[in-house]
Amino acid sequence: QVVFIPKEIAGEPRVAASPETVKRLAGLGLDVVVEAGAGLGSRITDEEFVKAGGSIGKASDAGRADLVLKVRRPTEAELKGYKPGAAVIATMDPYGNEAAVAAMAGAGVTAFAMEFMPRISRAQSMDVLSSQANLAGYQAVIDGAGEYDRALPMMMTAAGTVPAAKVFIMGVGVAGLQAIATARRLGAVVTATDVRPAVKEQVQSLGAKFLAVEDEEFKAAETAGGYAKEMSKEYQAKQAALTAEHIAKQDIVITTALIPGRPAPKLVSAAMVASMKPGSVLVDLAVERGGNVEGAEAGKVVTAANGVKIVGHLNVPGRVAASASLLYAKNLYAFVETMVDKSTKTFAVNREDELVKATMLTDGGKVVHSAFANVAA
Numbered sequence: 514q515v516v517f518i519p520k521e522i523a524g525e526p527r528v529a530a531s532p533e534t535v536k537r538l539a540g541l542g543l544d545v546v547v548e549a550g551a552g553l554g555s556r557i558t559d560e561e562f563v564k565a566g567g568s569i570g571k572a573s574d575a576g577r578a579d580l581v582l583k584v585r586r587p588t589e590a591e592l593k594g595y596k597p598g599a600a601v602i603a604t605m606d607p608y609g610n611e612a613a614v615a616a617m618a619g620a621g622v623t624a625f626a627m628e629f630m631p632r633i634s635r636a637q638s639m640d641v642l643s644s645q646a647n648l649a650g651y652q653a654v655i656d657g658a659g660e661y662d663r664a665l666p667m668m669m670t671a672a673g674t675v676p677a678a679k680v681f682i683m684g685v686g687v688a689g690l691q692a693i694a695t696a697r698r699l700g701a702v703v704t705a706t707d708v709r710p711a712v713k714e715q716v717q718s719l720g721a722k723f724l725a726v727e728d729e730e731f732k733a734a735e736t737a738g739g740y741a742k743e744m745s746k747e748y749q750a751k752q753a754a755l756t757a758e759h760i761a762k763q764d765i766v767i768t769t770a771l772i773p774g775r776p777a778p779k780l781v782s783a784a785m786v787a788s789m790k791p792g793s794v795l796v797d798l799a800v801e802r803g804g805n806v807e808g809a810e811a812g813k814v815v816t817a818a819n820g821v822k823i824v825g826h827l828n829v830p831g832r833v834a835a836s837a838s839l840l841y842a843k844n845l846y847a848f849v850e851t852m853v854d855k856s857t858k859t860f861a862v863n864r865e866d867e868l869v870k871a872t873m874l875t876d877g878g879k880v881v882h883s884a885f886a887n888v889a890a
């Protein structure tokens with residue numbers, strides 16, 4: 514059976530395999546074909562894939578594949594090249610893209626959305642949201658520091674003292690925790706906020722201060738799945754009142770707040786941006802999902818009237834592509850491994866498996882995922 518790893522289309526430097534995972538896929542008895550140049554955006558050469566036991570092919574080799582491993586959801590053009598019944602594993606970004614989900618069903622592929630992998634211990638090694646968000650949180654601090662025209666650590670020198678920068682992290686999931694750790698390592702004074710109470714201790718254990726409206730609604734804000742609920746208008750108003758004063762004093766604000774399947778909550782208003790000192794920087798990691806910061810623009814660094822910069826880079830994990838690809842490839846491999854019968858060395862989807870049930874979007878020409886029950890192929 515053939516596994517194909519295509520070169521991602523423009524704007525995506527990551528790749529869904531690494532030399533290590535090619536070696537392991539080959540070890541499972543699969544015939545691994547990597548499209549020429551697929552790894553170059555992540556500093557992996559064709560030779561390295563060949564040395565690991567893969568072969569180099571063309572985009573049209575997708576048509577021979579039983580399994581396609583990707584970073585992004587296949588485009589209509591890519592889908593045309595796949596054979597019906599082939600499995601495709603990628604981050605599918607399905608919410609709001611129902612037509613694209615239907616197109617995958619129409620193409621007859623069995624599509625898996627890695628972002629729906631349940632957060633249970635068995636699937637921890639397959640958690641692409643965590644592996645990529647962790648790097649995004651790191652990179653957000655690097656990007657913020659890069660746009661900031663002062664130093665982050667306190668420096669006491671013969672020529673005088675540079676004060677430590679104040680960094681505020683809004684939303685402390687996987688990305689936010691790494692942002693706190695990274696900003697601390699750079700010597701900043703770090704504060705953080707979230708609506709989930711479980712976060713408080715994690716923030717404090719990283720040496721940052723926690724700031725939040727800790728009312729009854731806050732105490733119930735975490736879903737059984739560990740995610741945040743969408744907060745009420747009243748809570749949002751209280752949260753804004755609490756954070757407004759704080760934001761005005763910050764040098765760098767990094768926002769990472771997301772709610773699964775919903776637009777990102779607006780946490781920083783234009784008035785709050787206007788209250789910040791010239792030269793301060795906001796980094797909005799939620800910009801692709803509508804943004805946490807008013808005025809943030811996807812794919813741009815915007816300078817507000819008062820000289821405050823709002824950073825809205827797209828695909829932040831792709832800005833550390835070489836690291837991101839290695840982890841992403843490993844996540845995919847861990848999932849594929851569960852679908853290969855070790856004795857017969859065959860890849861077969863077990864539709865009874867809970868990981869398959871949770872992640873399968875389309876199968877047999879239909880949209881099968883419960884979150885997209887109304888989408889017809």
Ligand code: NAD
Nearest residue numbers: 632643684685686687688707708709739741769770771778
């Ligand atoms: P996420 O990307 O969905 O959201 C980022 C953060 O934004 C969350 O902490 C959320 O609470 C916060 N947020 C949402 N609305 C907000 C608002 N109005 N104001 C302030 N903050 C707001 O979250 P994530 O990074 O995917 O993490 C979600 C949870 O899953 C965490 O508890 C994390 O520790 C947990 N997790 C578990 C596993 C596992 O068990 N395998 C793996 C990874 C993460």
